[in-house]
Amino acid sequence: AFRVFAKTDNSVYTNSYSTNGEFICPSSGKPCSCREGKVHKSECLECSAGSATCGEHRPISYNEIDGSLYKEKELIFPPELVLKNNLPLKLHGFGGISWYRPLNLKHLLNLKSLYPAAKLVVGNTEIGIEINFKSAQYPILISVSHVPELNVLSIKENGLEIGSSVRLSRLQEALQEVIAEREIHETSSCRAISDQLIWFAGKQVKNVACVGGNICTASPISDLNPLWMAARADFHIVNTKGSIRTVHAKNFFLGYRKVDLAQDEILHSIFLPWSRHFEFVKEFKQSHRREDDIALVNAGMRVYLKE
Template sequence: MHKIPISFFLNGEKKTILADPMQRTVDLLRSELEMTGTKEGCSDGDCGACTVSIGSWEESGFVYRSVASCLLPVGRLQGKSLVTVEGVGNQTALSCIQKAIIDKHGVQCGFCSPGFVMSFFSLFSMNPIPDMKDVEIALQGNICRCTGYEGIRKAAEQMIGYQGTEIIVPPSIRSCQNAVKNLSQFLNTEEWRTPVTIDELCVALQQMPDAQIISGLTDLGVSFHTKGERPLQVIDVIQLEESRRIEIKEDGLHIGAALPLESIVLDRTVLNWLPTLGQLQLQMASKQIRNVATLGGNLCNASPIGDATVILSSANATVLVVNAKGKLRELNLTSFYTGYKQMQLEKGEIVLEVIIPPLQAGQTISFLKTGKRSSVDIASINSASNMVVQGKDIVHWTISIGGVAPTVVTFDLKDKDLSLEIPVEEIEAIGTSLSEKVVPLSDIRGSASYRKALVANHVVSHFLKQSGREETL
């Protein structure tokens, strides 16, 4: 893309730079601004070495969020406060975060350390007295390959003792928060359009029919970098107001497609409606990724193993889509996918929101994911079980499984009378019979036979969980 002026605050100081808005922030920092504190390890969101913190005004006030700068395009800095490790402390004046890591021997080679510092900065600037579960969630996306995590955990414990955000956010960075409001909040150029209303979206779709639709860019960012190709035009749907709400309506809970997954999995209304979605905070990607990755992106990357896709397919959710003429249509998620990475979505159609029908009495949705890491990993298989129980009878039981076919597939497991009290051996037989129906591939996440075995295990685990017999596992 052509270079354009982009205005933001960098470590508290206002900057207007001329840059290609699709350039990666890690490259801007390291190669052009010579700020090499931010490191680049994996280049695809996995290691956390490149973590920076982005500050902006949200409904709750000024919020700092950790983000992987290897997946963050410079265009997304417009109107934000970017904080890097250089802004938190320097060699002559280390911050209390850096001191705690040194005090507790949480550093050896130091390559991962700036990323840990920035994840700590994002956590402690928002929540000075987190518990250790909050700390673990904040560090999900940070890998250390030489020191290990004990010293880093102890550093967190030391910081919990500080009990104040003033000590975490340097005055120079804090003082720019109000000035951030005076900057235009996002880009609108001939090559990068950010529609806010449906009318603006329709105009953008009509004027730029070949533009790449972008949301959190956690999927697209990896593929742009791997292929060495960047789009010439983008329509950024992340500010669409129709896609940024969570609302209960007559037909169910409406969740905006442009909302970041981290906001969704922490939202009280969502958790009351479909508690299973809360599991994604521990099992999907990392804090840095969920802070920007959207629900719409998770559904529309059309991965056969998307975590939200599996849960929402099982919950019989629908998606509301709009086209360039403003025409709306609602599609059932179970029939939305037509093949590997293929959907019923037509060119120029955008997913606006997801609608989740209410759970009926006795209905539960259970989610399981088996992968090589507990978070920050795509699953070998994932599955969600939808069971309705009346008294002791199972009156409905379906299971949606990802990772065993080109799309998420849903099977009806209730082909005979079933009760919560049937012997586990009978459920094992149902699991084995289901595993014989799937034809998975072998790849780096597991062989076909391993995946088949997992299918059988998931069926039994869901049953034990949903029948309240989990202790027999």
């Protein structure tokens, strides 16, 4: 076991175990002379196991396919877990809570038709707080993190299509790629959203929180919702029958934590159009701390100059 997990740099184990001129074997923890040359059984039985000297700890790795010995690679993540197919899940918890994980949009819409009041979950960054600190009760939870139709990130001719389950960190990476590749006048909205995401919570939160969850929470201190409105974004909404309607972002928010979304509907995707010539979008956020803090005031601003 020691040889398997030993580092390739033997100096960590061989150069720092000398006391009063005696070398301490890193395997047995006892004084021995195995550092000076080959190991003799009478001197260090522990070090001679496996026909390797104490000073020659070799990393052992295995082939990802058949488990045969590799010489160059370190230990790998179990391939069985990497290749394992996802399955739809239905779990039951304390207090009658049921948790579902559909794997496609059709299954999700069927669940939504059966449980219209069910809460959709991806990162649990908002619902978890409501349950733990506000004593909210949600008997039916549906995880939409594995629905491919809601994880789309597609560059269109006239804009960017963003699935509602896309993680914020993934959105930030996609925006940076778009900014680097497209004309500068087309990406004013993208730059504003990307810059705002820098100050949006912490990296751990952005790795699990999704775009749609932040939109549908309709928090008055949301960092992104003012920008969706300023950038002329459209929200695509699908009902349990599969019909899709489009709502302008500025018309989607009806009031404090109220949105134009019926119980049999879910937010499918967001369409962010490219900015036009002489159109400029800018973000603003003021908070107590510069990083990882909720906003005191935030805004999304757009100026369009006509010729």
